Amino acid sequence: MTEDFVAIIMKLREVEEDVRALIEEAQDRADKILEEAQSSSHRIYREAYLEEVKRIEEEASRIIEDARVEAEREASSILVKAEEMLDELRAKARDRFEEAVKLVLKEVMEGGL
Amino acid sequence: MIDPLVNRIVEDARVKAQRIIDEAEREAKAMIEARRREAIEAARREASSIIMKAEVEAAYLKRRILVDARMRAKWMEIVEKNKLIEDVLREAARRLENMPRDDRYRRFLEDRIYEYGVLAGGGDLEVVLSEDDRGFKLDIDRIAERVEATVGIPTTIRVSDSRLKSRWGVVVRRLDGSVEIDGSLEAVFERLKPKLQPMLARILFMGV
Numbered sequence: 001m002t003e004d005f006v007a008i009i010m011k012l013r014e015v016e017e018d019v020r021a022l023i024e025e026a027q028d029r030a031d032k033i034l035e036e037a038q039s040s041s042h043r044i045y046r047e048a049y050l051e052e053v054k055r056i057e058e059e060a061s062r063i064i065e066d067a068r069v070e071a072e073r074e075a076s077s078i079l080v081k082a083e084e085m086l087d088e089l090r091a092k093a094r095d096r097f098e099e100a101v102k103l104v105l106k107e108v109m110e111g112g113l
Numbered sequence: 114m115i116d117p118l119v120n121r122i123v124e125d126a127r128v129k130a131q132r133i134i135d136e137a138e139r140e141a142k143a144m145i146e147a148r149r150r151e152a153i154e155a156a157r158r159e160a161s162s163i164i165m166k167a168e169v170e171a172a173y174l175k176r177r178i179l180v181d182a183r184m185r186a187k188w189m190e191i192v193e194k195n196k197l198i199e200d201v202l203r204e205a206a207r208r209l210e211n212m213p214r215d216d217r218y219r220r221f222l223e224d225r226i227y228e229y230g231v232l233a234g235g236g237d238l239e240v241v242l243s244e245d246d247r248g249f250k251l252d253i254d255r256i257a258e259r260v261e262a263t264v265g266i267p268t269t270i271r272v273s274d275s276r277l278k279s280r281w282g283v284v285v286r287r288l289d290g291s292v293e294i295d296g297s298l299e300a301v302f303e304r305l306k307p308k309l310q311p312m313l314a315r316i317l318f319m320g321v
Contacts, residue, residue, distance in 0.1 A: 008115050015119050019126035026130030030137030037141030041148040048149040052156035053163075060167030067171030068178070075182030082186030086193050093197040093317040097204070100316045104205035104309060108301060109221055 198313045202306075206298055210280040214249060222246065222283055223256055226270070229285035229294035230260035235268040241284040243277040 093100075212218060226240055238260075242249070253270045261268040270285075277284065279298035286293035 011115050011119060012122075015122050019122060022123075022126045022130050023133070026133040030133045033134070033137040033141050034144075037144050041145060044145050045148045045152040048152035049156050052153045053159065056156065056160040056163050060163050063164070063167045064171045064174060067175045071175035071178035075178050078179070078182040078186050079189075082189050085186075086189060089190070089193055089197065089318055092320070093200075096317050097201060100201040100313050101205050101208065103312060103316060104201060104305075105208060107305060107309060107312075108205070108209060109217075 194314060194318060197317055198310055201313055201317070202302060202309070206281075206302065209298060212281070214246065219249060219251065222249070223251055225283050225296050226251070226253075226285055227256050227259050229283070229296055230256065230268065230270065231263050232294050233285055233287055233292045235260050235264040235266035237288040238268065238270045238285055239273040239288055240270060241273045241275050241277055241286070243280045243282065245280045246283075247272075247276070 222242075230238055238257075240251075240253070251272075253272065257268045257270040260270070277297050282297040282301060284293060284295050284297055
């Protein structure tokens with residue numbers, strides 16, 4: 001009976017050693033995981049920062065590009081209207097050409113120079 | 114009898130070890146996520162100025178493009194109006210150059226010579242005519258008398274051997290070269306332009 005008890009104690013001590021080793025090993029691994037996370041956090045920060053800045057810069061470029069496209073569309077419409085107005089001018093001037101020429105002749109021939 | 118107990122202790126230890134590792138992984142993941150969020154927040158703080166700058170630039174760009182287009186449109190209008198007015202002046206010049214050398218034209222030339230003679234202050238004057246008008250019968254002596262009567266200075270007028278470049282008009286100058294009144298086609302148009310342009314613009318473009 002006493003011999004059995006001693007054997008049990010011995011066995012339990014052995015197991016206790018194994019358990020301690022197991023826990024220490026786990027703790028070492030956990031420390032390593034945290035250490036790696038700590039050392040990579042600067043890189044992660046930098047990458048995330050640059051990625052976000054890039055996204056924002058793209059958004060900024062899009063704002064400018066959208067404004068440019070919209071303005072060019074409006075500018076094009078202004079120039080189309082201007083061309084239409086020029087056609088109207090030419091037509092009007094064609095109709096009144098003779099009257100205008102006669103006015104010049106009258107001014108030249110009758111006006112004091 | 115002891116084995117189940119040992120197995121249990123070992124199993125518990127394994128579970129505990131795994132928990133330690135899982136906890137470390139969770140903590141590491143949280144740490145990385147926190148850093149990532151921190152980076153994004155920092156970038157966004159900077160973003161407000163980037164976006165604001167882009168909006169200002171966009172507004173400036175838009176205004177510049179529109180101002181440019183409006184100026185271009187206005188410039189096209191000005192250029193076209195000038196061209197149409199020039200067309201009228203060119204046609205009028207063509208008709209003047211080709212006008213019949215009749216009594217009306219003779220009277221016109223005589224009136225101009227008189228007028229320019231008075232402006233020149235009388236004296237010894239010469240008249241420069243176009244090649245087309247060289248043989249024209251002008252009452253030069255009568256004009257000289259009229260000038261003399263107006264300015265009160267003895268006046269003579271002779272027709273110069275020089276010729277106008279244009280086919281219309283007249284130049285009157287003192288023989289000593291001190292005064293010259295240019296009534297050539299180009300000079301007359303140049304003088305009349307400031308008066309004619311608004312008048313022509315009213316006729317040609319009224320209501321446009």
